Amino acid sequence: MIIEPVSQLGLARHLMITIKDKNNNKEKRFETPNVIIYGNLVDNGIPGDIISFATSYKTHEGALIRFPRADYIPYEEKIVKEGNVALVIGAPKESLKDVDIVFTIISKDVGSSYRRTLDTIIKIRRVMRDDAILYVSGYFKPGSLPILYYFGVDLVDDAFLVGDPKRNVIARNMVKVAEKVRKLIDEKRLRDYIEIIARKSQYNASMIKIGEKDYFKELERGYPVLNEKKVLMTVFEEALYRPDVRRYIERLREYYVPPRSERVLLLIPCSYRKPYSKSKTHREILKALSKIKNRYAIH
Structure with a gap:
């Protein structure tokens, strides 16, 4: 697996992934952030048959990316590594810097809480390499997808939509969101878009506010010091916690001395x-x- 960084903003990364198929010696490429499609929609996103889902209820024989098999037991914490991939359930207790892609599941009770969702994502990202891929499956709110990407998720899937009559419609919209997020990361404007998303629900507003407040150090590391466009598009209270604004405020407090x-x-x-x-x-x-x-x- 070859991981090529394209651009970054905070914890959000636009990556180009190349995987060689040993069976026919051909290469398959995809970009992140992205959506893995296990349903019938295959015209966009990443086809689900290239990834083994890792749990006992969903596997793909012959997949190019194969996670170790593990039964998902709620509230049980575990890490299972195999080659350059790892399965993580719960908070990781060891380093994951030796793997290229990490898979985890967010249960419905965790996904319904923005605090627990963010806590799960950040704890895993802290022990991963900066250029490694985080694949999050399970339950999440589709309307919060850009925020998940903003906080370091690279891949999600449509598995939580099983049985939903609108599965293809929702999945197609998720793929479009991923495409838009990649472009916004390249343009360093993802945070501006996130602020718009935050106004659409209290869940989103709380998620971005608490996330930026509690995980400033993680976000700030990947934030540009200078904005090439020199434009800050914001009018809402949430802007006080965005990393570039908070960095400026803290620098002012620490270094500024009045004449x-x-x-x-x-x-x-x-x-x-x-x-x-x-x-x-x-x-x-x-x-x-x-x-x-x-x-x-x-x-």
């Missing part, structure tokens, strides 16, 4: 017109300040 000659801190409100030099309000304030004798006492 000793200045005694008064003047806070000027934001203006509708940008840049501020064109704002009537700001021009009037600067005009008034210019008439003060001790102008340099104001900061």
Whole structure:
């Protein structure tokens, strides 16, 4: 398996995966984030027959990626490694840096809680290599899929849709979301999109707010120091916790020292017109300040 990084934003990575089929010596390639399709929809996403599902109730003989067999028992924690892949159930107690792809299952009771979902994902990612793949199966809310990708999930599947009459429709939408997320990672705009998603449900809003607040260190490592477009698109409270904003605030608290000659801190409100030099309000304030004798006492 060859894993080629394309781009990254925080824990979200756009990867190109190449797997060689030893039977016919051909290569199969796919990108992440992506959706593994086990249903009838095969025109998009990743065909489910290239991956062995790892649990006793879903296997694919001859799959290019084969996870070790293991019975899924709720609340039982285990790690089973085989070659360059690993199956993880629960919180990992050992390093996974020697494997290329990690598979885990999120049960319905875990998936219904954004805190437990994030805790499961982050604990696994902490012990993985940065370029390794995290495949999460089980229960999750389709509307929260971009947020899962944002917090480091690379692959999901449609197994939780078994029996759902809208399975193909939902799966097709999931594939479209994955395609969009890959593009947004490349453009370094995924976080802007996540903020829009967060407004669609309380679950999403809480997930992004708590996730960025509790896992800032993990997210911040992969965040660019400079934004090439120099544009921050946000208007909501959740923006206070996004890694680039929080990094700036913490840097300001830690390193900024006000000039000793200045005694008064003047806070000027934001203006509708940008840049501020064109704002009537700001021009009037600067005009008034210019008439003060001790102008340099104001900061």
